[in-house]
Amino acid sequence: MSKRFNHMGITVFNLERSLDFYCGELGLPRPPEGHVFTVKGAWLGKLVGADDPRIRVAFIPLDDGILELLEYEKPQDGTTAASLRNWDVGAAHLALNMPGLQDFYDRNRRRLDFVSEPQTVEGGPWSGGTVVYLRDPDGISVELVGAAGD
Numbered sequence: 001m002s003k004r005f006n007h008m009g010i011t012v013f014n015l016e017r018s019l020d021f022y023c024g025e026l027g028l029p030r031p032p033e034g035h036v037f038t039v040k041g042a043w044l045g046k047l048v049g050a051d052d053p054r055i056r057v058a059f060i061p062l063d064d065g066i067l068e069l070l071e072y073e074k075p076q077d078g079t080t081a082a083s084l085r086n087w088d089v090g091a092a093h094l095a096l097n098m099p100g101l102q103d104f105y106d107r108n109r110r111r112l113d114f115v116s117e118p119q120t121v122e123g124g125p126w127s128g129g130t131v132v133y134l135r136d137p138d139g140i141s142v143e144l145v146g147a148a149g150d
Contacts, residue, residue, distance in 0.1 A: 007068045010073060012070065012136075016071075021136050025112060037057055055070050082139035099147070114132060114133070115141075118133065128148035130146055131143055
C-alpha cells in the first residue's frame with residue numbers, strides 16, 4: 001500500500017484574509033476554480049464531532065499535496081487564535097521552500113510577524129541552509145526554508 005502526503009488542514013478565522021496571506025504575501029498559487037467551496041451535512045457533523053457544522057474550504061495546490069484552509073461558519077465557539085508555542089505538545093507548523101529567503105525577509109520584516117531573523121542551520125541534512133518562522137494572521141507557525149547559499 002502506498003502512503004503519500006495528501007494535505008494539511010488549517011482552521012482559520014477568515015478565509016479571505018488567510019488566502020491573502022498564503023497566496024498574496026507568501027506567493028502560493030491561488031486555488032483553481034471550484035476549489036473554494038462550502039461543506040455541510042450530517043456526514044460532516046459525524047466526522048468532526050459537531051452539530052450541524054458548515055465550513056468554507058479552500059484547497060491551495062502544493063506540489064503533490066494540498067494546503068486546506070477551513071473557516072468554520074458553524075459552530076463559531078472556537079478560539080480565535082492559535083495559542084500553542086512551537087515547543088508545546090500538539091503544536092504543528094507548515095514549512096514552505098522560499099527561494100531568496102533573506103530578500104523576502106528584508107522586504108517584509110516590518111509587515112509580517114516574524115519570530116526572528118533567518119537563521120543558518122548548523123547540523124543535519126539541511127546544514128548551511130536558512131530557516132525562519134513567522135505567524136500567519138491566526139497565529140499559526142509557518143517556517144520558510146531557504147537553500148544553502150540562498
